[in-house]
Amino acid sequence: MLKNLRYGWESLKISTQANGFAALLLLFCAIYESTLFPFIQVFILARLLDLVSNNHNLSLINLTWIIVGYLLSSLAKLLLASYKDAQQSYQEIKTDSFLDLKINTKLTELDPATFEDPSFQSLLAQIDGIKGTLQAYLARFTGLIDATVKFIVATVFLATTFPLFAPILLVASIPSFIAWNRFRNYTWPYYVEKRSLLVRVTQYIKSLLSSDSTSKEAAIFNTGPVLVRKIKSLQKIYYHDFRKAVNPRMFELILGKFIQFLVFIYTQYLNLTAVLNRSLGIGQFTLVFQQTMNLAFSAEEILNQYSSISVRTKYLDKFFEFINTQSRIVNVTSPLPIPSSSNPVEIEFKDVSFSYPGSNIKVLDNFNMKISSGEKIALVGENGAGKTTIIKLILRFYDVTDGVILLNGVNIKHVDLKKWRDMISALFQDFIKYQFTFKENILFGNTKDPNNNKLLEEAVVKAGASEYLVNLPDKYDQVVGKMFEGGIDLSGGQWQKLALARTFYRDAPILILDEPTSAIDAKAEYEIFEKVQQLQKDKTVIIISHRFSTVRNADRILVLNDGKIIEEGNHQQLMKLKGVYKELFTLQARGYK
Ligand SMILES: Nc1ncnc2c1ncn2[C@@H]1O[C@H](COP(=O)(O)OP(=O)(O)OP(=O)(O)O)[C@@H](O)[C@H]1O
Numbered sequence: 001m002l003k004n005l006r007y008g009w010e011s012l013k014i015s016t017q018a019n020g021f022a023a024l025l026l027l028f029c030a031i032y033e034s035t036l037f038p039f040i041q042v043f044i045l046a047r048l049l050d051l052v053s054n055n056h057n058l059s060l061i062n063l064t065w066i067i068v069g070y071l072l073s074s075l076a077k078l079l080l081a082s083y084k085d086a087q088q089s090y091q092e093i094k095t096d097s098f099l100d101l102k103i104n105t106k107l108t109e110l111d112p113a114t115f116e117d118p119s120f121q122s123l124l125a126q127i128d129g130i131k132g133t134l135q136a137y138l139a140r141f142t143g144l145i146d147a148t149v150k151f152i153v154a155t156v157f158l159a160t161t162f163p164l165f166a167p168i169l170l171v172a173s174i175p176s177f178i179a180w181n182r183f184r185n186y187t188w189p190y191y192v193e194k195r196s197l198l199v200r201v202t203q204y205i206k207s208l209l210s211s212d213s214t215s216k217e218a219a220i221f222n223t224g225p226v227l228v229r230k231i232k233s234l235q236k237i238y239y240h241d242f243r244k245a246v247n248p249r250m251f252e253l254i255l256g257k258f259i260q261f262l263v264f265i266y267t268q269y270l271n272l273t274a275v276l277n278r279s280l281g282i283g284q285f286t287l288v289f290q291q292t293m294n295l296a297f298s299a300e301e302i303l304n305q306y307s308s309i310s311v312r313t314k315y316l317d318k319f320f321e322f323i324n325t326q327s328r329i330v331n332v333t334s335p336l337p338i339p340s341s342s343n344p345v346e347i348e349f350k351d352v353s354f355s356y357p358g359s360n361i362k363v364l365d366n367f368n369m370k371i372s373s374g375e376k377i378a379l380v381g382e383n384g385a386g387k388t389t390i391i392k393l394i395l396r397f398y399d400v401t402d403g404v405i406l407l408n409g410v411n412i413k414h415v416d417l418k419k420w421r422d423m424i425s426a427l428f429q430d431f432i433k434y435q436f437t438f439k440e441n442i443l444f445g446n447t448k449d450p451n452n453n454k455l456l457e458e459a460v461v462k463a464g465a466s467e468y469l470v471n472l473p474d475k476y477d478q479v480v481g482k483m484f485e486g487g488i489d490l491s492g493g494q495w496q497k498l499a500l501a502r503t504f505y506r507d508a509p510i511l512i513l514d515e516p517t518s519a520i521d522a523k524a525e526y527e528i529f530e531k532v533q534q535l536q537k538d539k540t541v542i543i544i545s546h547r548f549s550t551v552r553n554a555d556r557i558l559v560l561n562d563g564k565i566i567e568e569g570n571h572q573q574l575m576k577l578k579g580v581y582k583e584l585f586t587l588q589a590r591g592y593k
């Protein structure tokens with residue numbers, strides 16, 4: 001009950017934040033139209049009847065106030081109703097947009113570990129329906145007020161003739177209320193929780209079929225029909241279970257209504273008997289009949305609106321659960337300064353073990369590594385060896401399971417998260433292809449320095465993107481990607497160069513590149529790394545690559561296997577060692593001969 005009220009208040013707050021005072025005015029319009037105006041009408045009618053029955057020589061003058069009151073209240077209704085008609089859809093859309101902003105802002109506050117959690121993804125799919133719910137919540141609250149006022153008016157009216165009608169009809173609505181409550185409790189999961197898998201799969205497949213990059217594969221492998229069948233079979237299961245929840249409850253709903261109907265008939269039996277006994281006039285009989293109808297209707301409506309509000313509260317629970325979701329990794333209350341931030345800090349992994357949340361496979365097991373200030377390190381190793389995981393730990397997207405990561409000797413958990421991440425520029429394997437302008441793709445690398453032309457041009461040259469930039473019709477302002485009008489798609493390697501330029505634009509003391517050149521041709525790759533070596537002299541650079549030509553110039557190469565370093569040294573040292581590195585290097589080099 002309290003929660004329902006609180007959420008009602010929260011919904012109103014959201015709607016007011018989105019629309020300002022106009023939201024309150026709209027709410028007033030709804031309450032006036034459905035509740036106040038009929039109430040005023042009944043009041044005026046009662047006054048009129050009183051006057052007419054007590055005074056036989058009435059003229060219009062005596063009725064001035066009644067007429068003025070009626071005209072004013074009607075005029076107000078006309079104005080308010082028109083305002084509501086004109087404003088409602090506008091406000092609903094505006095509230096939707098406001099929620100879109102709120103949801104997206106919240107998303108920017110959450111960290112990668114949160115997004116990698118499937119239960120969070122399921123929550124995200126469930127809040128999709130929140131927008132309509134919020135509007136419905138307020139509408140139900142107005143409905144509840146409306147029904148309560150109607151109920152009170154009818155109760156007062158019948159108090160002298162049939163005082164028992166109100167309690168009888170209220171009690172008679174209880175079975176129907178219980179039936180509705182059960183119905184909603186059984187079916188509501190099908191609107192939210194149980195629907196989330198279907199919604200997620202459908203959205204995912206839609207994105208596969210509609211994106212220009214994935215549609216090519218779907219076309220050649222003819223996976224379209226298979227994917228659509230996947231949706232169909234999920235739908236079949238969903239609707240089958242949904243029906244199984246609905247059908248048995250139908251009988252209860254009918255029974256509830258039938259009980260109400262019987263009790264109503266009983267009240268009218270009493271009403272009719274009173275007329276036949278002449279204790280009630282025929283005019284009063286009609287009024288009693290009408291007010292009893294109102295009573296029955298509003299009693300049911302009160303309970304119905306209440307049950308509907310309760311079930312919607314569960315929807316809103318999901319929304320507030322989302323809004324209150326905290327990042328998995330949070331700052332300590334009083335973070336220590338990162339020591340010596342003028343030079344890149346030394347990074348040390350000390351006896352680090354790590355398993356991803358919900359898994360007990362140790363991706364890193366007792367892992368030790370030290371990266372000195374300004375060192376150029378390369379990580380190599382087969383797929384799944386744990387290279388990207390090391391990067392995620394350095395960026396503190398996850399906390400280690402055991403051991404510590406030290407930054408100039410200070411535990412990474414004790415330093416300010418944001419300041420630490422600000423010192424790092426990183427290019428990930430699955431980088432973003434912003435479907436905006438060429439320039440924006442790069443400027444997004446450093447939102448603190450959003451318009452530094454010198455840095456921008458340098459970054460473009462360093463990343464080897466200047467060669468194709470000259471051919472773009474709109475140059476820096478060229479929209480790239482095919483999503484928006486006027487956009488020109490780039491090749492895989494061109495996209496990667498653009499992402500690389502973004503990484504360089506950040507100009508941070510530590511540069512992390514996870515497979516930065518997998519799609520870039522050999523000549524361009526060679527040139528990029530020449531520049532990385534020359535231009536990033538004082539920076540720490542961590543490069544992950546499967547191409548040995550990329551890593552051979554690193555100060556130190558770490559060969560990883562199963563979350564452990566198996567070989568370590570520069571290119572010459574590792575070649576002398578005649579181990580895994582040499583074997584793999586020779587294998588690749590042979591391929592190029
Ligand atoms: N979010 C995650 N949740 C659970 N396990 C994960 C997650 N990400 C990676 N793993 C597992 O951790 C192991 C190491 O993955 P990682 O991505 O670090 O490998 P990698 O060395 O970067 O491989 P690649 O060369 O293919 O990029 C793999 O076995 C992978 O299945």
Ligand SMILES: [Mg+2]
Nearest residue numbers: 387388389429
């Ligand atoms: Mg990887």
